[in-house]
Amino acid sequence: MERRNDGCDGGGKIKIGVCVMEKKVWCSPMEQILERLRAFGEFEIIIFGDKIILEDPIESWPLCDCLIAFYSAGYPLEKAEKYAALRRPFLVNELDPQYLLHDRSKVYEHLKLFGVPVPTYAVVRREYPNQELKYFVEQDDFIEIHGKRFYKPFVEKPIDGDDHNIMIYYPSSAGGGMKELFRKVGNRSSEFYPDIRKVRRDGSYIYEEFMPTGGTDVKVYTVGPGYAHAEARKSPVVDGVVMRNSDGKEVRYPVLLTPTEKQIARNICQAFGQAVCGFDLLRCDLGEARSYVCDVNGWSFVKSSHKYYDDAACILRKMFLDDKAPHISSTIPANLPWKVSEPVQPFDAVRDRERGTVGISRQSEELRCVIAVIRHGDRTPKQKVKLKVTEEKLLKLMLKYNGGKAHAEAKLKSALQLQDLLDATRILVPRARSGRESDSDAEIEHAEKLRQVRAVLEEGGHFSGIYRKVQLKPSNWVHIPKSNGNGKEEYPIEALMVLKYGGVLTHAGRKQAEELGRYFRNNMYPSEGPGLLRLHSTYRHDLKIYSSDEGRVQMSAAAFAKGLLDLEGELTPILVSLVSKDSSMLDGLQDGSIEIDEAKARLHNIILSSKIANGETMEFPWMVDGAGVPPNAANLLTNLAQLTKEITAQVKLLSDNEDEEAVTDSDSPSHPYDQAKALGKTAIDMDRIASGLPCGSESFLLMFARWKKLERDLYNERKKRFDTTQIPDIYDSCKYDLLHNSHLKLNGLSDLFRVSQVN
Numbered sequence: 001m002e003r004r005n006d007g008c009d010g011g012g013k014i015k016i017g018v019c020v021m022e023k024k025v026w027c028s029p030m031e032q033i034l035e036r037l038r039a040f041g042e043f044e045i046i047i048f049g050d051k052i053i054l055e056d057p058i059e060s061w062p063l064c065d066c067l068i069a070f071y072s073a074g075y076p077l078e079k080a081e082k083y084a085a086l087r088r089p090f091l092v093n094e095l096d097p098q099y100l101l102h103d104r105s106k107v108y109e110h111l112k113l114f115g116v117p118v119p120t121y122a123v124v125r126r127e128y129p130n131q132e133l134k135y136f137v138e139q140d141d142f143i144e145i146h147g148k149r150f151y152k153p154f155v156e157k158p159i160d161g162d163d164h165n166i167m168i169y170y171p172s173s174a175g176g177g178m179k180e181l182f183r184k185v186g187n188r189s190s191e192f193y194p195d196i197r198k199v200r201r202d203g204s205y206i207y208e209e210f211m212p213t214g215g216t217d218v219k220v221y222t223v224g225p226g227y228a229h230a231e232a233r234k235s236p237v238v239d240g241v242v243m244r245n246s247d248g249k250e251v252r253y254p255v256l257l258t259p260t261e262k263q264i265a266r267n268i269c270q271a272f273g274q275a276v277c278g279f280d281l282l283r284c285d286l287g288e289a290r291s292y293v294c295d296v297n298g299w300s301f302v303k304s305s306h307k308y309y310d311d312a313a314c315i316l317r318k319m320f321l322d323d324k325a326p327h328i329s330s331t332i333p334a335n336l337p338w339k340v341s342e343p344v345q346p347f348d349a350v351r352d353r354e355r356g357t358v359g360i361s362r363q364s365e366e367l368r369c370v371i372a373v374i375r376h377g378d379r380t381p382k383q384k385v386k387l388k389v390t391e392e393k394l395l396k397l398m399l400k401y402n403g404g405k406a407h408a409e410a411k412l413k414s415a416l417q418l419q420d421l422l423d424a425t426r427i428l429v430p431r432a433r434s435g436r437e438s439d440s441d442a443e444i445e446h447a448e449k450l451r452q453v454r455a456v457l458e459e460g461g462h463f464s465g466i467y468r469k470v471q472l473k474p475s476n477w478v479h480i481p482k483s484n485g486n487g488k489e490e491y492p493i494e495a496l497m498v499l500k501y502g503g504v505l506t507h508a509g510r511k512q513a514e515e516l517g518r519y520f521r522n523n524m525y526p527s528e529g530p531g532l533l534r535l536h537s538t539y540r541h542d543l544k545i546y547s548s549d550e551g552r553v554q555m556s557a558a559a560f561a562k563g564l565l566d567l568e569g570e571l572t573p574i575l576v577s578l579v580s581k582d583s584s585m586l587d588g589l590q591d592g593s594i595e596i597d598e599a600k601a602r603l604h605n606i607i608l609s610s611k612i613a614n615g616e617t618m619e620f621p622w623m624v625d626g627a628g629v630p631p632n633a634a635n636l637l638t639n640l641a642q643l644t645k646e647i648t649a650q651v652k653l654l655s656d657n658e659d660e661e662a663v664t665d666s667d668s669p670s671h672p673y674d675q676a677k678a679l680g681k682t683a684i685d686m687d688r689i690a691s692g693l694p695c696g697s698e699s700f701l702l703m704f705a706r707w708k709k710l711e712r713d714l715y716n717e718r719k720k721r722f723d724t725t726q727i728p729d730i731y732d733s734c735k736y737d738l739l740h741n742s743h744l745k746l747n748g749l750s751d752l753f754r755v756s757q758v759n
Contacts, residue, residue, distance in 0.1 A: 013044040014324050017064030017089065019080055020299075021072050022050045029301035029309065036313035042328070043320065058083040066090040066320050070276075070299035071098050073162070090323040092316065093299055094273030101272070101298045102161045104206050114271035116264055117292045119282070121208035122148050125159070129202040138199060140415040141171050143207060153210035153576045156199055168210060168237060168573070169199060172415050173551065175572040181236050184250070190240030192570045211284040211292055214543065215565070215578045218255060218281040218291075220265055221302050222274075223315045228265035229308050230255045230281070238577050239567040249304055261291050274298055275319065276312075285580075374516070376556040377509025378739065380698065381732050383502035383706060385456070387449040388475065390494050393424040398472035398495055406477055406490040412470040421470060422457040429454050452705045456501045459698065467551050471498040505552040508739065510559040510571065517563025549581045604724045607637065636755050637722050641715040643752040644730060648707040650746050655704035703741070706733060731756040 016037065018025055025031075025047055037043050046062045053061075058079060067089040069080045081095045100106045105123045112118060122145035124136055137144040142151045152171035166181040177194035199205075217235045222228045231252040234243055243251040257265070261281060268279055278300025282292045302308040321329035389395070397420055402410035412421055429450050456468055476494035481487075505513075547557040558575035561567070567574055698706070710733060714726045734753035737746065 014042060014066060014320055015044045015046055015062075015064040016320065017046045017048060017062060017067045017069075019048045019053060019061070019067055019069040019083070021053070021075055022047075024070075024072055024299075027301070029303055032306075032309040033301070033313050033316070036309060037317060040313075040317055042317070042325075053079070058086060061087075063087060064089050065324050066092065068092050069095060071101070090320065092275050092319065093277070097273045098298060101296060103159055104157055104161050104295075105159055107161065107296050108206070110271055111268070111293055111296070114267045116267050116271070117290065119155075119208040119211055119292050119294060120150075121206050122146060122150070123159070123204070123206055125204040126201075131201075140197070141173075143199060145207060150207050150209060155208045155210055157206045157208070159204040159206060167200065168576075169197070170572050170576055172197075174554070174575050175570070177570070177572055179237065179240075179573050184242055187242045187244065188240050189236035189242050190573075192240070192573055194570060194572070208294075210576065211282040211294070212577065212580065213282050213284050216283075218283055219252070220257070220261070220279050220281050221300055221308070222265050222269050222277045222279075223312045224275045224319065225266040225269040227311060227315055228257055228262060229302050229305070229311070230257050230261075231302065235577065238565075238574055239562075239569040241568050247304070252303075254305075258291070264291065264293060268293065268296060272296065272298075276300070276316075372520070374513075374556070374560060376505065376550075376552045377512040377559070378506045379509055379552045380502045380504045380506060381706060381729070381736050383456075383500070383702075383709075385449055385452055385497075385499040385501075385705070387446060387453075387497050388494055389472075389497050391424075391428055393428060394421075394472070394497065395492055395495060397421060397424055398474065398492065402472070406492050407474055409474075410472040412472070418457055418468060418470070422454065425450060425454045425457065448705075451701065453497070453499050455699055455701045455705075456499060459501075459702070467504045468499070468501040470500075472496075473498070503550070503552050505555040505559075506740065509552070509556065513556045513559035514563040517560040517565075519563075520560075521564050521566065545579050546582050547579050554579055554581065600725055607724050608722070636758060637724070640727070640730065640752065640755050641711075641722070643748045643755065644707070644711045644714055646748050647746055647752060648704070648711045651700065651704045651707050654700040654744075657700075703737075727756055 018030075018034070034045050038045055046064055048062060053076065054074075061083055064087070067084060067087075069084070069091070070093050071077045077095060077098060084091060084095055100110055108118050108121060124133065124145055126133065135146045142149050143154070144150075152169050153174075154169055156167040156169065158165065164181075164183050168179045168181070170177050170179070175194065176197055177192060178196040179190050179192045181190045183189075199207075213235060215235050215238045216232045218230055218232050220228050220230045232255045233250060233252045234241075236242075245251050264281070265279075269275060269277055276299050278297040279293055280295040280297075282294050284290065284292070301312075318329055397412075398410045399405075400410075400420070401412060401417060402408040412418055429447070453470075459468075473496045474492035474494070475496050476492065477490040478493050479488040480491045482489050545557050545561055547553045554575055555571055557579045558571040561578045562571065562574050565578075710726060710730050713723055714730065715722055730752065734749060734756055737744070737749060738753060
C-alpha cells in the first residue's frame with residue numbers, strides 16, 4: 001500500500017482532502033471552518049467534488065495527508081473506505097463505524113456497550129409489511145415486545161437511521177392520538193393526529209419510553225473527545241412550530257453541560273471513532289435528574305456561532321499537526337491569525353442578556369422566584385350513578401376483570417374494559433325497558449339507571465380522554481359446586497355498580513386557563529425582547545408545572561402552559577411534554593376528615609335553625625358582613641327544593657322526547673329542537689340540538705339524570721329531610737347550565753342559582 005509522506009517534512013503544506021458531497025462542502029459552517037484552516041498557512045485544502053467521488057476510480061482521486069470524509073445521502077461510503085485503505089491518510093472521522101449510524105438499534109447497542117445511558121427500548125423487526133409477530137402485542141394503552149411492556153406515551157422510531165419520521169403515541173387518559181416528528185418543513189417540525197392510535201406495521205421499528213424533558217431538546221456537537229458545544233431548542237414534541245430568528249435560522253441557545261454529560265460526549269466520540277460528531281441529549285427528571293442519548297448523527301456542525309468555528313478550526317489544526325507535524329504542534333501560539341467577528345462583551349452585559357434584563361436598570365433587590373397555585377378551569381358537573389346489578393353478563397364482566405375472585409372488586413378504566421361494559425349494557429337496556437304495566441318502581445328506576453350508564457359510555461363516540469370509570473363490587477354470593485367436583489365455591493349473584501363521570505374541562509375552561517397563561521407571560525417579565533420564552537428555552541429559567549392526576553386539572557395545566565409559553569396546537573402533546581402528574585397532591589385530605597365532617601354538620605344545623613343573629617357564626621370567621629348564611633336560610637331551602645323540582649320536570653320533557661326520537665325516527669320533525677321551541681327557546685345552537693344534545697357535552701338524558709339526582713338527594717320525601725350538603729352541587733349544576741345551556745332558557749334556573757348561591 002502506498003503511504004503518504006508527512007507534508008511538512010519536505011517544507012510543503014499539509015494536504016487536507018475534503019471527500020464529501022458538494023452540498024456539505026458549500027454549507028456555511030464547513031466554509032467557515034475551512035477558511036480558518038487556510039488562514040493558519042500550514043494547510044492546503046483539496047475539495048474532491050461530486051464528479052470525482054461518484055465517477056472516478058479511487059486510484060485517480062487526489063492525494064492527501066489528512067482526510068475529512070463522512071456519509072450523506074448518495075455518498076459511496078464503501079468507495080471512500082477503499083481509498084483510505086489505499087492511501088492511508090489521517091482520518092478525522094473513521095469510516096467503518098459510520099455504517100452503524102444507519103441502524104438505530106445498532107447505535108443503541110453500541111452506546112450501551114460504552115456505558116452511555118439510553119432510554120429503555122425494544123426492537124421489532126419485520127421481514128415484510130404487516131407481518132404478524134408472536135412476540136409483539138398491541139393494546140389500547142400499551143404494547144408488549146418479548147414480554148416487555150411499554151405504556152403510552154412511547155416513541156416509535158424506524159430502524160433505518162435515514163428515516164426521520166418518528167411517532168409518539170399518547171395515552172387515552174391524556175386524550176390519545178399520535179404526533180409525527182419529521183425534518184423541518186417551513187416552520188413546522190411535527191403534526192398531531194388525534195384519531196391515530198395504532199402503531200405502524202409496515203416495517204421494523206424501535207420502541208422506547210417517552211422521556212419528559214420540559215419541552216426542550218439539547219443538541220451536542222463534539223470536535224474531538226475533549227470539546228463539546230451544546231445548544232437548547234424548543235422540542236418538536238411540544239407544538240411543532242419552529243422558532244426562527246430574523247435570518248430565518250432556528251432559534252437555539254448555548255447551554256452548559258454537566259460533568260456527566262461531558263463524559264457522555266467523550267464516550268460517544270471514542271465509541272464511534274467520530275471526532276466531529278453530533279448527538280441528541282434528553283435531560284429529564286424521573287425521580288432523579290439524568291441525561292439520556294436518543295440519537296447519534298455523525299458529522300454535524302453548529303450553525304451561526306463564530307466562537308464555535310474558531311474553536312473547531314483550532315482543534316482540527318492540532319489534530320492534523322499532532323499526526324503529521326508533532327514538532328510544530330508543540331509550539332502552536334495562543335493567538336488566532338484572523339479577526340474574531342464577535343465583540344467581547346463585559347461580564348455585566350453577558351449576565352443581563354442571560355437574565356433577560358437588558359436595558360433594565362438593576363435594583364438592589366431582584367425577583368428570584370414566582371410560585372403560582374391555580375385552580376382548574378370551568379368543568380362539567382361531577383356525577384355518580386349507583387345501582388345493584390344481578391344480570392349474568394355484568395357479573396361475568398366483573399369476574400373477567402377482577403381475576404375471577406368472588407369477593408374482589410373490579411375497576412374498569414381502560415377503553416377496552418369500558419367497551420366491554422358498553423356492549424353488555426346495550427344488550428340489557430332494551431330488556432330493562434319493557435314498558436310493562438307490571439313493572440315496579442324499583443324496576444323502572446333500575447332500567448333508567450342502565451340507560452344512564454349506556455348514555456355515559458356512548459358519550460363522545462369513543463373513549464379518548466378517559467373521564468369515566470366504573471367499579472363493580474360483589475355484594476351477595478351463593479355456593480356452587482367446583483368445576484373439578486371437589487367441594488363448593490362462592491359465586492357472586494349481585495354486585496354494586498358505581499359509575500363516576502363528569503368533571504371534564506370545558507372549552508370555556510381551556511380558554512380561561514390559556515388566557516391566564518398568556519396574562520402571566522405578558523406581565524411576569526418586561527415586554528422588551530422575548531423575556532420568559534427565551535429564559536425557558538435556555539434552561540436559565542427553571543420552569544416546573546405540576547398537576548394532580550385528575551383529567552380536568554391536567555388539561556388546565558396544559559392550557560395554561562400553552563398560553564404561558566406561546567405554544568400552538570392540541571393540548572395532548574403539551575400535557576405529556578410539560579406537565580408532571582403528582583397524585584400525592586391530593587393526599588392528606590383524609591387527615592382533616594373529622595374536622596370536615598364536623599364543619600358540615602355544624603353548617604347543616606345553622607342553615608336549618610337560622611341562628612345567625614345569635615352570634616353562633618363567630619366560630620366561622622367567613623360568615624360575617626352579610627357574606628355568610630342568611631337569616632332566612634331554612635325558609636330558602638323549601639324554595640330551593642321547589643325550584644329544583646321545576647327544572648327537573650322541564651329537562652325530563654326534553655329527555656323523554658329525545659329518547660322517543662331515538663327509538664322511532666330520528667329524522668322526525670318532532671326532534672328535541674321542536675320540544676325546545678315549545679318551551680319558548682330562542683337563539684338555539686341548531687346543530688347540537690338537532691343531534692340530540694344541549695350545548696354542553698351531555699345528552700338530554702344525562703342532563704335529566706343530573707337534575708333528577710339533585711332533586712332526590714336534596715329532599716327525602718319519605719323522611720321529610722333536607723340534605724344541605726347537596727346545595728354546592730345544585731349551585732354547580734345551575735352555574736354550568738347558565739353558561740353552557742343558556743339557549744334552553746329553563747324557567748327558574750336563574751332564581752335557583754341565586755337561592756343556592758345565597759345558601
